[in-house]
Amino acid sequence: MLKMAVLVSGGGTNLQAIMDALDAGTITNAQISVVISNHAEAYALERAKNYGVEALLLSPKDFYTREEFNQALLKALLERDVDLVVLAGYLVVVPPCVIDAFENRIINIHPSLIPSFCGKGCYGLHVHEKALARGVKVSGATVHFVDEGTDTGPILLQKPVEVKQGDTPETLQKRIMKEAEWKILPKAIDLIANGKVSVSGRTVTIEES
Ligand code: GAR
Numbered sequence: 001m002l003k004m005a006v007l008v009s010g011g012g013t014n015l016q017a018i019m020d021a022l023d024a025g026t027i028t029n030a031q032i033s034v035v036i037s038n039h040a041e042a043y044a045l046e047r048a049k050n051y052g053v054e055a056l057l058l059s060p061k062d063f064y065t066r067e068e069f070n071q072a073l074l075k076a077l078l079e080r081d082v083d084l085v086v087l088a089g090y091l092v093v094v095p096p097c098v099i100d101a102f103e104n105r106i107i108n109i110h111p112s113l114i115p116s117f118c119g120k121g122c123y124g125l126h127v128h129e130k131a132l133a134r135g136v137k138v139s140g141a142t143v144h145f146v147d148e149g150t151d152t153g154p155i156l157l158q159k160p161v162e163v164k165q166g167d168t169p170e171t172l173q174k175r176i177m178k179e180a181e182w183k184i185l186p187k188a189i190d191l192i193a194n195g196k197v198s199v200s201g202r203t204v205t206i207e208e209s
Contacts, residue, residue, distance in 0.1 A: 002030040002193040005082040007090035008037050010124075012044025013177060014088035014109055014185050019051045021186035030193035033080045036073070038092050060092065070095035077102070084192060087146065088185065091123055099148055104199045106146040107192070109185045111176050113158055114142040118151035128169035128176070137163050139172065141180035143188040145199060154204045156197065157184040 006015050015035060021027040035048035036056045048055035058076060063069040074097050077085060087094070087108040094106065110118055110127070117130045117139070131139045140160040147153040159180035163172060191197050196207040 002083045002189075003033040003081060004030060004084045004086055004189070005077055005080065006032055006035045006048075006086045006088050007092075007094075008035060008042055008044035008088050009039055009091040010042055010044060010089050012042065012047045012089065014181055015044050016047055017182035018086070018088065018186055018189060019047070021190070027186050027190040027193065030084075030189055033082055034076070036076060038090075044089070066095075070097055074098050074101060084189070085146075086185070086189065089124075093150075094146055096148060099146060104145050104154075107143055107156065107185075107188055108146050108151070108153070109181050110142045110144065110151055111139075111173065111181060112142065113138070113140040113160060114144060114151055114155060118142075120150050122151070125169045125173060128172040131163065132167060132169060132172065139163055139176060141176055141184055143184050145204070154199050154202050156191075156204045156206075157188050159184050 006018060008015055032053045034054045034056055035044065036058050037045050038059045040057050045055040056076060058073055060066060060069040063072065083105065085102050085106040112118055112127050112131060117127045122130065138160045140158060142155055143157045144155045145153040161176045161179045191206060198205045
């Protein structure tokens with residue numbers, strides 16, 4: 001059974017999609033061990049409590065130095081013997097000590113087709129603002145493994161979504177969540193939990209079932 005930590009900063013609709021998929025049996029061989037947020041008011045923490053899993057607040061603001069926070073985050077993951085770290089709208093830079101300890105065992109959902117509209121400062125609604133400003137006709141979402149760069153790790157799954165005339169960042173965000181994010185993040189977890197994913201350099205191979 002794959003033990004997951006889900007790291008969140010906000011509303012937690014992707015966390016909800018994971019919990020729903022676990023309930024529905026579309027993710028198998030996996031369980032959530034802990035949900036960690038850097039914001040006390042993140043609604044994702046309520047979702048975790050309602051689901052009956054541990055909801056842990058770990059905020060850099062509560063530590064004297066960033067290094068102390070980094071070590072506390074690493075300790076929380078190691079203590080719970082986590083196999084996979086899922087970044088589901090987590091807006092904190094994952095420290096190198098965690099990336100080293102969990103090589104190819106951290107995945108992130110990003111709301112665009114990487115390498116478009118990603119990198120530093122590209123998160124949440126900003127991603128959709130940039131996509132609309134560029135005038136793309138297709139955007140989408142990406143699940144990728146996390147390395148030391150920002151949105152640079154090996155790509156696991158992508159799903160395109162149509163941009164419609166008259167879209168605002170909010171309407172585009174909602175469509176991408178519904179049509180792509182809430183589908184490919186649970187799917188990625190199920191594939192990993194069932195041993196179907198291998199990583200070699202920047203290439204991810206998925207075993208056909
Ligand atoms: C999601 O759209 C996710 O893709 C994005 O934040 C949102 C969180 O929503 N993540 C990033 O932009 C990371 N670069 P949620 O809290 O409702 O899941």
